[in-house]
Amino acid sequence: MKQIEIKETEAVGETPLPYDLIELLFFAYRDFTRDPDDALAEFDFGRAHHRVLHFVDRNPGIMVTDLLSILRITKQSLGRVLKQLVDAGIIEQREGSHDRRQRLLYTTERGHTLAIDLTRLQQKRLERAQIDLPDGSEEIIRKFLLQMIDPEARQEIVKIIRSSFDLIDYSKPDQNK
Amino acid sequence: MKQIEIKETEAVGETPLPYDLIELLFFAYRDFTRDPDDALAEFDFGRAHHRVLHFVDRNPGIMVTDLLSILRITKQSLGRVLKQLVDAGIIEQREGSHDRRQRLLYTTERGHTLAIDLTRLQQKRLERAQIDLPDGSEEIIRKFLLQMIDPEARQEIVKIIRSSFDLIDYSKPDQNK
DNA sequence: AGAATTAAGTCAATATGACTGACATAAATT
C-alpha cells in the first residue's frame, strides 16, 4: 500500500531514487561509530575525542594545523577536546625540534593502546561485514568509498590514508560517463 | 618514515588494522551528508531536519513513536525539529483515523518536493561513486552495508528499507567464518 | 466500569560539539 503511494508521487520516467543505499549508509554508519562511542563513554569521552585520538595515533607528530584541516573543525572546537585528552594522559604535546612554535601531537603509550583497542572494535565489524562477499569485494568497496568523496578532496585523502590505491587513477577526478 | 614508525608499534603477527576502510568511511560519509546539509542551510535547517524529512517522506503516515525508534532519538529532541518543519509547511500532522491519539506525519507537497531534491543530490553522488565499478558491485556494496549493521537490527532495517534484499539470507544473522 | 497502557506533548535542566570573531604570543620567514 505504502509502496504504491510512494510510487505514485514519483514522476514517471525518472530514474528510481536509491533509497536503499541512502538508508543503508545511514544505519551502517550509525552502528559503525557506536562501537567506539560506547567504549569511550566510560571515560566520559565522545566521538570528537575518538576522531582526534584516531588521527593523532595514525599520524604521530602531527601539527595542530594539519589535524584541524583533516577534521575540518575550528581551533576552538579542537581546543577543549585536545586539552581533555592531554589532561587524561592520552595525548601528549612536544615542541617541534625545528620549529619551536609547533606543539606536535603524539599518543602516549596508554593513548596508543586505547586507539588500537577502538580500531579493533571497528575491525571486527568490518570483517563481519565482509563475510560471504565474493573475492575482490574489498577493492570494490574501497573504490566506491573513495569515489563518494568530493573529487577535489580525493587526492589529499589518499595521502592521509596512504594505503593500497595504486590501481585507482585519481589523477582524473572529474571523469564522467 | 612514518609508516615504519607505525609498523613498529604494532605487535608482530597480529592482523593488520583496516585503517583504510575506517578512514574512507569517515570521509565518504562526511561528504555524503554535506550535500543535503548545505542545501538545507538556506532554510536554516540542519541534519536533524533532513533525517526527519527523509523518513517521513519515505513513510507517509508514520507515527511519532515509530519515527523515534527509527532515528533512535528522544521525544524531546524530535519535538523541536518537528515543530519547525511543521511551522515551515514542510510536514503536516493528521489525527489517526482509527486511533485518535496518533498524530500521523506526512510531508506536504512542498515538503515532498524538497525531500526529492535532497535525495537527488545524494543520488548524484552515489552514481558518481559507482562509475567504473564492475558489474554486480551494487549488490556487493548493499550486502556489505547491511552486514555492517548490528545483526539484531538487520531484519527490522530491511523492513524499513523494504528493497531488493531477496538474495540475502538475513535469517542467520550470526553466522561466522 | 475501572485500571492500565499507550501516544503524544511539555517543562526544566544539562551536555556535547560545533560555530564566529577578535585578540595575544612567540617564533620563523621575508
Place this chain on the structure above:
DNA sequence: AATTTATGTCAGTCATATTGACTTAATTCT
C-alpha cells in the same frame, strides 16, 4: 624590521542531543 605562521585563548552563541518528571487524551485490558 615587517610580515606571516602556529598556536592558544576569551567571550558569546547555536544545534542537537540527553534525562527525568509530568500531563492529557484515547485505547485496551480485565
